[in-house]
Structures are given as C-alpha cells and as structure tokens.
Amino acid sequence: MNETALKELLYKMADDQLIIGHRNSEWTGMGPLLEEDIAFSSMAQDKVGQSHALYQMLHSLGESEPDTVAFTRNAEQFHNCTLTELPNGEYDFSLIRHFLFDTAEAIRFELLTESSYAPLAQLAKKIQGEIRYHTMHANAWIKQLGSATEESVNRLQTSLEKALPYALGIFEPSPYEQELIAEGIFAGEEVLKEKWISRITEILSQTSLQLPDLSTLKPEFGGRTGQHTEHLQPLVEEMSEVFRIDPGAEW
Amino acid sequence: MQITEEQILEWLDAVKDPEIPVLSLVDLGVITDIDIDDHRVRVTMTPTFVGCPAIDYMKQDITDVLNSYGIDHVDVEVSFEKSWNSNMITDKGRKALKDFGLAPPPKHNLIVDIDILENIECPNCGSTNTVLNTPFGPTACRSIHHCNDCKETFEQFKPV
Incomplete structure (x- = not known):
C-alpha cells in the first residue's frame, strides 16, 4: 500500500470535513428559519465528527493526535479545497455551496466504499448513510428555491456562478492520482468529477437555474497544496482559539 | 464463576x-x-x-x-468494522423508543430515501397521517415530524 498517497487523500478529506463543518456551525443561532439553524448545526456536528474519524485513521498511520492536527496547523498546512473556506455570505451562497460540495463528497464516499484500504471502506460505508441526509436537505431546498420567486432564482443563480470555479477546485488532481487508482484505494478525481457533473445537472434541470458550460470556467486550484484564499487563516485562528490558550488542558 | x-x-x-x-x-x-x-x-x-x-x-x-x-x-x-444501521435496533428497543414518545425508525433496505421519512406512525396517537418537518432534530439521530390528526409535533429516531 502506498502510504504517502493514502495519507494525502485522507488529509484533504479530513480537512474538507473540518472546514466545511466549521462554516456550517457559523449558522448556529443565525439561520433564517429555526429548522435551518438546526439543520446546519446538525450537519456541522456530523462533518466535524467525520473529520475526527479521518484524523484518527491518520493517527493510526503514524500522524499526530487528531486535536494536534486540527488545532495547531496554520492555513498553508491545510489541504481543504478553497470552496469550503469561503465565508458563508448570505443564505443563498451557503445553500449553493452546500449543494455543490455535499454532492461531491457523497459521491466520493460512495466510491470509497469499494476502497482496497479496508478501514477506509468501512468508514466510508458509515459516512455515506449520514451524508445522504445532507444531500437530501440540499436537494430539497435547491429544487424549492430554484423555482420559486424571481428573487430566489436570481440570488441562487448569482451564487452558483460565483461558487462554480471553486467547486471545480474540489477535483484538483493529487500528485498520487495514478498510484491511488492503480492500487484501488480511490477511483480518482476525474471519475468523481464526471459523476458529480451528471448529478448536479440532474437536480438543476428540475429548477429554473442554468448551469454554465463548465469547460469554459477556470477551476480555482491550490487548496490541496496549501495555497488558500485570505479567508482560511482567520477561520483557523477562531477555530483553534480556545485550544491554543492551553494546548495541554484535560477536557 | x-x-x-x-x-x-x-x-x-x-x-x-x-x-x-x-x-x-x-x-x-x-x-x-x-x-x-x-x-x-x-x-x-x-x-x-x-x-x-x-x-x-x-x-x-x-x-x-x-x-x-x-x-x-x-x-x-x-470500531466501524461492523457498522451500525437502524435495522439493528431490537424489537424490545423499538418498543422502548415508542413508549418514550420517540417514533422508532422504519426497517429499510439500507438505501434511505426521503419517501420513508414521510407518514411515520405518530407515537402519541398511532396515526400515519403525518408529515416530515425536517430531517434534522435536537440530536444527530433524530428527525422532526408533525401529526395531522392529534396535532402533536414528535421526533423520530431516524433511519440510517
């Protein structure tokens, strides 16, 4: 098993879950409806929990403790895609990001249920069942607000166009793409992207929203190699503020 | 011993x-x-x-x-080797949930679709004339429903 390739995959997935989980948690107490407040809070709990399980897997492969990894790195040491770190903006942007990102992660975990690395296949099977509720939530709102009023359609369309280049950054190829595929650890970013395009197209076609020609967009790469937007460092600082006051504290 | x-x-x-x-x-x-x-x-x-x-x-x-x-x-x-799904709740457990006022999760084929979250049996009056309010509740494992007959809002231990 190519451990370097496996770790690179686990780090980017764990970091994606942690950062999007943190952004989701920023809706706690701020949601436009009580149900949405609870939904984003619940999804935050799921995603941060999933990141913990992935960091734990990295720990079993010789990396540091989950808390150390989560709370003591700086932005340039994170491997999340930049889509996850963008500020929540208004509800329309959060919803579009939730739809685009969660659809991709749902497919990623579906593919990983077939991974040749058994612990990852087992965890993916478990996470897959949880994420289904997240995509169910995203799809329900996209379908509803994507064909509701002129304002809701316009807002979602603007956010969709803003988010798409970053969403394409989810699929930034790993330097170990061929190794991961050859060893059956993961089917690869290209396979994931094709499936993602077909699934988002299927949902968006049931709305008044227009999916631009993706081949004309320039993907926002860089997140996977630590080149982030200016929004990640403040997020990391806020997220780790309590931990850094006393890193040795017993909780 | x-x-x-x-x-x-x-x-x-x-x-x-x-x-x-x-x-x-x-x-x-x-x-x-x-x-x-x-x-x-x-x-x-x-x-x-x-x-x-x-x-x-x-x-x-x-x-x-x-x-x-x-x-x-x-x-x-x-361990995740034998991972949990809600079909693993025993019949005794299902009864305990219902007596507690929490609708037990319907048995499913492990492919949970939104359909099986609708018309959940109300733990208060037994009616299935109910609607899903939101798949996210006060804990990660619960969803929130409303009964059109007894007008009570209730929670379900959600199928996973």
Whole structure:
C-alpha cells in the first residue's frame, strides 16, 4: 500500500470535513428559519465528527493526535479545497455551496466504499448513510428555491456562478492520482468529477437555474497544496482559539 | 464463576443511551462483539453516528458496570468494522423508543430515501397521517415530524 498517497487523500478529506463543518456551525443561532439553524448545526456536528474519524485513521498511520492536527496547523498546512473556506455570505451562497460540495463528497464516499484500504471502506460505508441526509436537505431546498420567486432564482443563480470555479477546485488532481487508482484505494478525481457533473445537472434541470458550460470556467486550484484564499487563516485562528490558550488542558 | 457472553449482555442491559435513557446499548444494537479471555473482557461497540458526542460516556458506563460485577479488566474498543444501521435496533428497543414518545425508525433496505421519512406512525396517537418537518432534530439521530390528526409535533429516531 502506498502510504504517502493514502495519507494525502485522507488529509484533504479530513480537512474538507473540518472546514466545511466549521462554516456550517457559523449558522448556529443565525439561520433564517429555526429548522435551518438546526439543520446546519446538525450537519456541522456530523462533518466535524467525520473529520475526527479521518484524523484518527491518520493517527493510526503514524500522524499526530487528531486535536494536534486540527488545532495547531496554520492555513498553508491545510489541504481543504478553497470552496469550503469561503465565508458563508448570505443564505443563498451557503445553500449553493452546500449543494455543490455535499454532492461531491457523497459521491466520493460512495466510491470509497469499494476502497482496497479496508478501514477506509468501512468508514466510508458509515459516512455515506449520514451524508445522504445532507444531500437530501440540499436537494430539497435547491429544487424549492430554484423555482420559486424571481428573487430566489436570481440570488441562487448569482451564487452558483460565483461558487462554480471553486467547486471545480474540489477535483484538483493529487500528485498520487495514478498510484491511488492503480492500487484501488480511490477511483480518482476525474471519475468523481464526471459523476458529480451528471448529478448536479440532474437536480438543476428540475429548477429554473442554468448551469454554465463548465469547460469554459477556470477551476480555482491550490487548496490541496496549501495555497488558500485570505479567508482560511482567520477561520483557523477562531477555530483553534480556545485550544491554543492551553494546548495541554484535560477536557 | 465462568463468565459468559450472555451474562455480559445481561449486565450491559443496565447501560443506557445517555440521550435516550430508556434504551440500552444492547437494544440499540451498538454492541457488536464481546470477547472474554479469562477475567479480561473486551467489548467492541460502534457509534450510531460518526460524530456522536455520547461515545465517551458510553465507553465509561460500560467499564463502570462491568467493574461493579468484579471484572477489573475491561477494554472498550470503538470500531466501524461492523457498522451500525437502524435495522439493528431490537424489537424490545423499538418498543422502548415508542413508549418514550420517540417514533422508532422504519426497517429499510439500507438505501434511505426521503419517501420513508414521510407518514411515520405518530407515537402519541398511532396515526400515519403525518408529515416530515425536517430531517434534522435536537440530536444527530433524530428527525422532526408533525401529526395531522392529534396535532402533536414528535421526533423520530431516524433511519440510517
């Protein structure tokens, strides 16, 4: 098993879950409806929990403790895609990001249920069942607000166009793409992207929203190699503020 | 005395889900293996949700209960090897949930679709004239529903 390739995959997935989980948690107490407040809070709990399980897997492969990894790195040491770190903006942007990102992660975990690395296949099977509720939530709102009023359609369309280049950054190829595929650890970013395009197209076609020609967009790469937007460092600082006051504290 | 797996399971019936105090971990279906080696007992459990915040409490409760029966060496391992799904809740567990006012999850084919969240039987009046309000509730494992007959809002332990 190519451990370097496996770790690179686990780090980017764990970091994606942690950062999007943190952004989701920023809706706690701020949601436009009580149900949405609870939904984003619940999804935050799921995603941060999933990141913990992935960091734990990295720990079993010789990396540091989950808390150390989560709370003591700086932005340039994170491997999340930049889509996850963008500020929540208004509800329309959060919803579009939730739809685009969660659809991709749902497919990623579906593919990983077939991974040749058994612990990852087992965890993916478990996470897959949880994420289904997240995509169910995203799809329900996209379908509803994507064909509701002129304002809701316009807002979602603007956010969709803003988010798409970053969403394409989810699929930034790993330097170990061929190794991961050859060893059956993961089917690869290209396979994931094709499936993602077909699934988002299927949902968006049931709305008044227009999916631009993706081949004309320039993907926002860089997140996977630590080149982030200016929004990640403040997020990391806020997220780790309590931990850094006393890193040795017993909780 | 020779300790048996049945005996351990009987003792563990006293360990309840901290968020649903009428449901034992055994009936919840999260105890996936018990390994007895002389006076050493290894209990394997699997979380209902990956991010379940109650897992450390459950581990401690298992250790405490078995310690109280004189088993000094207890290891509790958390594993995803046999991962949990809501079909693993026992019939006794389903009844306990219903008596607690929480609708038990419908049995499913492991492909949960939004359809099976609709028309959940109301734990208050038994009507299935109910609607899903939101698939996210006060804990990661619950959804919120409304009964059109008795007009009560109720929670369901959601199918996973």
